[in-house]
Amino acid sequence: xxxxHHIVVVGGGAGGLELVTRLGNKLGKKKxxxxxxxxxxxxxxxxxxxxxxxxxSLDASTNEINFRAHARKHHYEFQLxxxxxxxxxxxxxxxxxxxxxxxxxVVPEREVSYDTLVIAVGSxxxxxxxxxxxxxxxxxxxxxxxxxxxxxMLNAFLRTNHEASHGQPAQLPITIIGAGATGVELAxxxxxxxxxxxxxxxxxxxxxxxSISVIEAADRILPxxxxxxxxxxxxxxxxxKVRVLTGQPVSEVKADRxxxxxxxxxESAMTIWAAGIKAPAFLTQLDGLETNRGNQLVVxxxxxxxxxxIFAFGDCAACPQPDSDRPVxxxxxxxxxxxxxxxxxxxxxLNGGEExxxxxxxxxxxxxxxxxxxxxxxxxxxxxxxxxxxxKVARLFYVSLYRMHQVALHGxxxxxxxxxxxxxxxxxxxxxxxx
Ligand SMILES: Cc1cc2nc3c(=O)[nH]c(=O)nc-3n(C[C@H](O)[C@H](O)[C@H](O)COP(=O)(O)OP(=O)(O)OC[C@H]3O[C@@H](n4cnc5c(N)ncnc54)[C@H](O)[C@@H]3O)c2cc1C
Numbered sequence: 016x017x018x019x020h021h022i023v024v025v026g027g028g029a030g031g032l033e034l035v036t037r038l039g040n041k042l043g044k045k046k047x048x049x050x051x052x053x054x055x056x057x058x059x060x061x062x063x064x065x066x067x068x069x070x071x072s073l074d075a076s077t078n079e080i081n082f083r084a085h086a087r088k089h090h091y092e093f094q095l096x097x098x099x100x101x102x103x104x105x106x107x108x109x110x111x112x113x114x115x116x117x118x119x120x121v122v123p124e125r126e127v128s129y130d131t132l133v134i135a136v137g138s139x140x141x142x143x144x145x146x147x148x149x150x151x152x153x154x155x156x157x158x159x160x161x162x163x164x165x166x167x168m169l170n171a172f173l174r175t176n177h178e179a180s181h182g183q184p185a186q187l188p189i190t191i192i193g194a195g196a197t198g199v200e201l202a203x204x205x206x207x208x209x210x211x212x213x214x215x216x217x218x219x220x221x222x223x224x225x226s227i228s229v230i231e232a233a234d235r236i237l238p239x240x241x242x243x244x245x246x247x248x249x250x251x252x253x254x255x256k257v258r259v260l261t262g263q264p265v266s267e268v269k270a271d272r273x274x275x276x277x278x279x280x281x282e283s284a285m286t287i288w289a290a291g292i293k294a295p296a297f298l299t300q301l302d303g304l305e306t307n308r309g310n311q312l313v314v315x316x317x318x319x320x321x322x323x324x325i326f327a328f329g330d331c332a333a334c335p336q337p338d339s340d341r342p343v344x345x346x347x348x349x350x351x352x353x354x355x356x357x358x359x360x361x362x363x364x365l366n367g368g369e370e371x372x373x374x375x376x377x378x379x380x381x382x383x384x385x386x387x388x389x390x391x392x393x394x395x396x397x398x399x400x401x402x403x404x405x406x407k408v409a410r411l412f413y414v415s416l417y418r419m420h421q422v423a424l425h426g427x428x429x430x431x432x433x434x435x436x437x438x439x440x441x442x443x444x445x446x447x448x449x450x
Contacts, residue, residue, distance in 0.1 A: 023129035030329035030350030031135035043090030050091035068161040070204035138330035141291030147268035152288035179219035190283040193290025194236035203384035232264040317370035328353040381413040
């Protein structure tokens, strides 16, 4: 076992977990290599589901994968730990000490050695140092944060409903900063949640008393997507009584309000920061590996860093695109495709073969407005043109991205069973999770 080539993958997210699953099934099972996954948390939830967890329209536990159990099934090892350092000469990474909820040290700082290292630690929202953002905003970068948001939202609903039932004015202003896909989809999920209140006997607080606003610094929402999509999404949000404020950079966030660059203020009881992305800061201190302004590791088109034994992919890597001066976008679609490419490269490496170049295939973008509708564009693979789609067809493509991730992790049969269980669970339980 000790002489086996050791592939260490740090980060079991949208890309990393797919990669270790395939490597484990192919190499780990036949003892052709030792595969280890390291993650800072014990379970995986596909990140694009987090806004649904936050709004309470999805029960995360049915979509949560326990790394240890998954590792046993797919022939890789799992270690709980947060990577903090790297020594390239001795081929070792450092994991921070692990503390329990009371601050007691459970496991001390450790080192893990590797032959090949793959870094796939994702990204977080970028508040660009906006004053007050860290203190007064909620973020949606992890399952823990999504659950925290959910609890705070339910308490705010209960409190405002109680006040309204005792004759006080019922007003609950919620603001989302950033109108990219995450912010727009979250707004729709929150509107749906506010419409479910009567199911739980909260009759004094009306859906329209929950005023939802989305603020965007650019002059239109979904600035990274085609104008037609952005116009359709604006119409849909307005139909759902979500206030859309564009061309409004935020200069400060206070406990109960948001201050815009032009000095205007917007009252906000709950503020969610969903703008921008940046990779974790520790990547900038990794023994000379190059990073860009967003802390992403700079990689070649074969997803390799300047060190021959270290690869990086997904949101934490800046991978060039042959026909564009912009790197591959930070999306689940890209992480999924890169996991496939890196899998081939790592197999080739063991056999003395070549690294495989990654070429991103943009299959389009879909924006899901909860139960209401889905809008998006699909890219024609041959023509390169994009086709606008909406409604049930668009929803089908939207869901299929998650199903592809599940198939990569569980295979077709199990994914089919999970899909059936999801359907039954949704039919039996109310839309809003109240615990
Ligand atoms: C609310 C939301 C909605 C989104 N919707 C979409 C969508 O509809 N379509 C789309 O294409 N993309 C969407 N995205 C973006 C998509 O989720 C990311 O592009 C994708 O998850 C990136 O995959 P990844 O493997 O690079 O990182 P992640 O999936 O973020 O995984 C990173 C993993 O690394 C672990 N980790 C982090 N730091 C460390 C460390 N120091 N040591 C050890 N482990 C560490 C984390 O615990 C996590 O498991 C959405 C994102 C959000 C937040």
